[in-house]
Amino acid sequence: MAAVLACAPDAVLSHESAAALWGVRSERNTRIHVSVPAGTGHRRPGIVAHRRKRLGPRDVVRERNIPVTGPIQTLIDLATFLPEGPLEAAINEADKLDRVSPPRLRQALDDRKGQPGVGALRAILDRSTYVLTHSELERRFVPIAARAGLPRPQTQRHLGRSRVDFYWPDIELVIETDSLRYHRTAEQQLKDHVRDQKHAAAGRTSLRFTHWQVRFDPRHVEDTLRAVACRLSSALRAA
16 A cells, blocks of 8 residues: 555556455565556666556556455456466466356457457366357267267267267266366356266266367367276286
8 A cells, every 4th residue: 555655646566566455466575566657757676667558447446445456357467477377376366266257258358359468368168168069079089089089979869867078978978078168166066076977887988178178178188088998908808
């Protein structure tokens, strides 16, 4: 608060200092980061002043009575300088602390197109929330499975009370494809775990890939399928 008051009437805590206040990232140095209106010329030892044209009402809140950039704007500011790994960790921490969920953050970025940092955040979030339609998913996944040496799977097959995305009955292999958009809540994750446990109890092997992996990392999907299918086939031959 002292740093904010020392800079300007409209100054707000921001960047790494705001992230530390929100609890989404540990502060790495002793200098305080504050955003001030463009044209503000005050300099204070120990304070990093970020001059910006404007922060709107949606971008500034009070936390512990300190004017600070909101969680969304704070993550956008972090994205202007953090590498992908630490930035993704900050997003995950914000989600865990209920500061902002990835779907809500992703939606908020659509209203901030062109702002520095938005592109880096979108790249991370798109990897997590990417969703394929059933037909497109099948069109992309089946050739991956074929390259891994598997025959064409059964799709949208009911096993008990559950419908699975892909199923190979000969080796009892089930593949589910998830997106964070539909599988991030505790309730949905519990349902996913229960389904996987029921598959295991029935003697089936269940694997989960994200839609993003199917679309953008097919080599990993192929290598994993090949290794698992080889292991299951060898177990069947030895039985």
